[in-house]
Amino acid sequence: MSLVDAGPNLLAPPGSSPALLLQCAEHCRLVPSMDLGHDWLADQSRVAGALPDRPGQRTAAKVSSRRSRRGSPASRRQRRRAQDTGRREWERMYAVAVAFAAEHGHLDATGTGTDRELAHWLAHQRHLHGEAQLRPIRTSRLAELGMIWDDDPNAWERGLAYARAFATRTGHLAIPVAQTLDGYPLGAWMAAQRRANKLTKHQQKALDALDPLWRLEPGWNRSYRRMTAYLAAGGTLTGPANRTGHPTDSCFRPGVWLRSQTQRACDRKLNRQQIELLNALSTIRPAWAAAGASSGMTV
Template identity: 30%
Template sequence: MLRFAAPRDPALIAKWISYQVFNTERQDWRRGIEAAWRYREREQHLEVPYEHTEGPYPLGRWLSDQRRTFRAGQMTGERATELEGLGIVWDTADAAFETNLAAARAYYQLHGTLAAPRGAAILDIAVGQWLTNVRRPSGLGKDPARAARRAAALAAIDADWNPRTRGWTVDWQRHYAYLTQLLANGTRLADVEPGVTLHGEDIGRWLTTQRRDFSRLNAEQQDRLGALGITPARAVRARQASAKTSTTTTPGRGAEAFHKGLTALTQYIQREGGMPGRAHVEQLPDGPHRTGVWLANQRQRRDRLDTGQLAALADLGVDWAAP
């Protein structure tokens, strides 16, 4: 039997080694591509965890190596095209962002806002925590161009995705968005009282707080609320003056009852910033007053109230009493 010795000429030796290395690398490429193809056929994607092995083949590590080769500009166009045909994502960070962005888009379709509470989840993704993270400084990545692209993608879903840049909290933005939706769906502003909720949030109570603390809001917040017809709670002096006017224009026991009701209503609005519900009972120094029922009765007998009484109620923000 004939035996061929390894070449002894240095040039031949170098060529022989190069061939062996190239042949081994080519075989590894084919094994990697075949493993990637099998994974893609089974899972319908190529987002392979680094530690994953396809059978005995370390597919996750191999794909990581290919991404590194691609970023270094050392991969041939033919190989890059072959991997792209299988659906490789060259930048895994971008792939994760796109997955979370899809969840954010689904959340917006359901809630009409990206001001999600931190614990919110949809499509099995903790979208609330993710949105909290990306709102933080450098939360969209340290690369300015990439961060700008990501911010634009979020703004395309909801222009107010990051309310802190406008000077208010995520919680304020969420309640404002829900109030806007209630009004757009036909709810009257006068009917948004404490206890009126949407998606589990008490919008009525929030609205009462906004009226009470209107002067503490920034200019844009005030403008947004004003566009919805929301005004600050009346000054206490105006209420007291209204109550005084009503007593001087209405004689007898009716004047006393009206004054007591107006006092109770003024006290409630001063504290809560909105109108009481029908069942509300206000505590006065001389005992409880059924303020909600009293206000409903005044509405029913509106035609019998004099101009002073109507003016006093209108000054407190009772819409049906206004001329």
């Protein structure tokens, strides 16, 4: 059967088999010709390639359809310009996020004042991530900044983000209960973690990485750290009870603190971790002594 190109349609000769026409329907649109005197053989050359002559051959209709889907060169240029604009805007906001994280130590913009634009942008990235529409490379870059993917204000990872910011500044998580950070009740959050007995292994590992002593009462944690700093600076475990501590911490009285710990141990008011930490104090050597030993010097 031959078909004739008739503008937007292809004409089939009268009397064509309906079954054959249906087989051709997926390739092109067929309209029965009303011209009974039309010379179909003469027009055969005009429709060469309208139907595939062999398996795998593309029809003219398919080629035209693919071209229409790709659009015109102008529409392609317009799409590229839109993509470039979106890419530049993402990089601009990412730079804002980098600056915010460097200043605050976390990426939890509150959405007030100058942080409003960043908060809205982060919320959109969080939405895209939840819909699996955020590119993996962008997900990775945001994760490196400490992106909080859960929008729940009480999400555990939000508390961890603030704890990480605090530990980066101070080197520990001995946080008083009333302590806040950028408006977040970090002290209360840490108190809840110390009381919790159902933390996952992942959560415990994350807090251990920030401060191995995080489970201890904050006051004891801070005093123990002051004691280790005193010993590392050349202090001793023996001596007058009222001797002063580290030169930069003259208010600390290591002798008084050690005596109180001895009494608490006798009263069974110290837990196993605290006793182990106190026993470990005897192994702390001054920094200058450790350096001398490593170089072979006699101290």
